Amino acid sequence: MDTILVTGGAGFIGSNFVRYWLCGPSTAREKRAVDTSRTNRRLINLDKLTYAGNLDSLGELLEDPRHVFVQGDIADGPLVLELLQEHRPQAIINFAAESHVDRSIDGPAEFVQTNVVGTFRLLEAAREYWSGLPASERERFRFIHISTDEVYGSLGPEGKFHEWTPYAPNSPYAASKAAGDHFARAYWKTYGLPVIITHASNNYGPYQFPEKLLPLMILNCLEGKPLPVYGDGQNVRDWLHVEDHCRAIELVLTRGQPGETYNIGGDCERRNIEVVEAICDIVDRLCPELPHRPCRSLITFVADRPGHDRRYALDSTKMHQLGWYPQIDFAKGLEDTVRWYIANRQWVERVTSGKYRRERLGLGKSVVTS
């Protein structure tokens, strides 16, 4: 793959993927080793730059000649087609989405617009471009649609989601992702567009917008603000480090089968309260000067999210068969993430300089909790 088009590459997972694709895993970047297998890569990054998309997350990559950033909407069919025809990528990876469940409760329309209509327009442009390719290039082309485990609904205490688990989305976010997935699947079945759908579990790591659980808790710990835990805190999520996710996507791109779907789970189930307590303990240890320690005293149980899924867990056997397993241990990944937010307060200031002020979302109205 010499050239790929990535959408949503200024968001959390997208920006980590852009960095991973062009510069390799973080261990190699720390050693400043040049990965020559990546020097010929080009990446076109189409992002609308919503509140969740930030050029600050791309930093040095904005100067990299292998990276072409374009501000635009995946729902803008003519723009997408123009980019495809100009840059002639061998694959599209669709990360672009409205991604926050709480926001989908307060305002579902944007979710339908990007996650359903946008995905449909992107598929249409991809189909038109792909149909005009010579047969050998058509064969090689891939459309990777990044989806979520949330489309499967909620689990009881036992079992895991498989790729064949029926969809049962419970939030407007999950419903919009499910609808986008159905269009992606239909474009494979009906037109033969080589689509692959991935379902990842909850990602964590650097560059995540501070409305999501981990960065919100880390930052509130650092600032001595209440740590709002929804409901009884017993909801279980399966945590996946974003770099493990990026490795999985690269593998799916090169070794995945068109028409297939792949679950990408961290095999790391944790109750929300356990995660929050672990963050508190890490912050206590890393920042002994904080006057409000122990941070656990900041934990505040708040009204639950309407329709809050109880438990997610993914069976990732198909990914294991491709040779992928998560490599980043949760305790280490979590501590590294806390360290990253401590070291990158300026990034936090810049991405939250707009309207969002870490207020409570997802109750159908905005309630300030801190």
Ligand code: NAD
């Ligand atoms: P994010 O909200 O951090 O980033 C989304 C990006 O998409 C932003 O840069 C935003 O500007 C861009 N975008 C939004 N609407 C757009 C549009 N119409 N056109 C072009 N760009 C647009 O999201 P994320 O957490 O990085 O998630 C990326 C993808 O992974 C999403 O599809 C999400 O559903 C999926 N996913 C996320 C997780 C997770 O834990 N974060 C887990 C599983 C799957």
